[in-house]
Amino acid sequence: MSKLDNIDYLFTETFEKDDNGAPKECSSYAFAQVNIDFSTFDTSKIKSMQYTFACTIIDSDLSKLNILNVTNMSYMFARADKFNQDISFWDVSKVTNMQGMFYGASTFNQNISNWDVANATNMSSMFSGAKSFNQNIGNWDVSKVTNMSYMFSNASSFNQYIGNWDVSKVTDMSYLFSGAKSFNQNIGNWDVSKVTDMSEMFSNASSFNQNIGNWNVSKVTDMSRMFYNASSFNQNIGKWDVSKVTNMSEMFNEAKAFNQNIGNWDVSKVTNMSWMFNEAKAFNQNIGNWDVSKVTNMSGMFNEAKAFNQNIGNWDVSKVTNMGSMFEEAYYFNQNIGNWDVSNVTNMREMFRGAYYFNQNIGNWDVSNVTNMWSMFERASSFNQNISNWDVSNVTNMNRMFYDARSFNQNIRNWNVSKVTDWYNIFSYANNMKGENKPRFR
Secondary structure: OOOEEOOOOOOOOOOOOOOOOOOOOOOOOOOOEEEEEEEEHHOOOOOOOOOOOOOOOEEOOOOOOOOOOOOEEEOOOOOOOOOOOOOOOOOOOOOOOOOOOOOOOOOOOOOOOOOOOOOOEEEOOOOOOOOOOOOOOOOOOOOOOEEEEOOOOOOOOOOOEEEEEEOOOEEEOOOOOOOOOOOOOOOOOOOOOOOOOOOOOOOOOOOOOOOOOOOOOOOOOOOOOOOOOOOOOOOOOOOOOOOOOOOOEEEEEEEEOOOOOOOOOOOOOOOOOOOOOOOOOOOOOOOOOOOOOOOEOOOOOOOOOOOOOOOOOOOOOOOOOOOOOOOOOOOOOOOOOOOOOOOOOOEEEOOOOOOOOOOOOOOOOOOOOOOOOOOOOOOOOOOOOOOOOOOOOOOOOOOOOOOOOOOOOOOOOOOOOOOEOOOOOOOOOOOOHHHHHOOOOO
């Protein structure tokens, strides 16, 4: 071994990898137990140990393993789910790649606080799925790291102070604390000015509720699912510069506590707001001045945002093609959106389904490109507006469109429904709708 420069995959089996290079699963263990006296191994020239112990059960003492010249430890202990050996004395000062090092090492919880990681540039997925790990690594020098994506994802025990980390070179923080259910530390002073991707950064981080309002997020382009199911988060982030963000899909999806003033955000580059406030049950802030002129997808945007009832009637929605479920179960929403240009929308499926109080004049909407109106007003119990002039000639699905819409009794008999192939239960339980007012289906 003295002449080798790598021992990649040395004790591991062949396994399928995901898009990030992590083992998808270990179908069996190639070495049921690795119990070797590594002090007899000359590893002084080894530079790479990627996947070396992945998918293995390690009983050996690794503390004296000479890893002085190793630069690559990516996925070294990936899915070694019984591994919990003392490696605190390792000299990792030359390691640049620690990606996935403890990925899925669900038992590992050793003190590695004194490691010199100053040369590391990649810590992506380093503790991803390391469910037991909760050690003080707050003094690590991470100043050269550029990638922290997935670093603590599903590290469900981790809750250590890392607020003094120098993250000024990091560009990718996607999924950083995703599923880190215990984490709730002050990271408000982090310099995130180079980060471009914050997608799912705090998704399912159910304890996190720290002040990050002063972050410089001016280079971020992707905030999709950033606070998805971050059920405790409710901090003032209204001063964030989000002017480069293009994707806010599901950003506050199931962020049940969030209710902060973000009305001054510059969202003029955003194209996707689908499910943005889905089940954000507390949110009710004035966002009527948002420039949404580039948004094409608003499906589910306020779905089950039960408190939301703000004036968004001046929004330019002329590029939106999908409004499916946009106000579904938005219980209290009842604002004038009659002047919206919906001429490019093709999907209005469930748009007002369960929007109990909505009863606004939308009779002038140009719905000529809509093909799907499935359950559009189902259980919209208050709605009773004149929509007789709608051009529904391209609609193919009206299944349950007015199901249980108990107030609706408008004359729509002249609608052109020649392309409709599914109208099952269209007026079921819409008890006020008279037969002579119904369109004539083939």
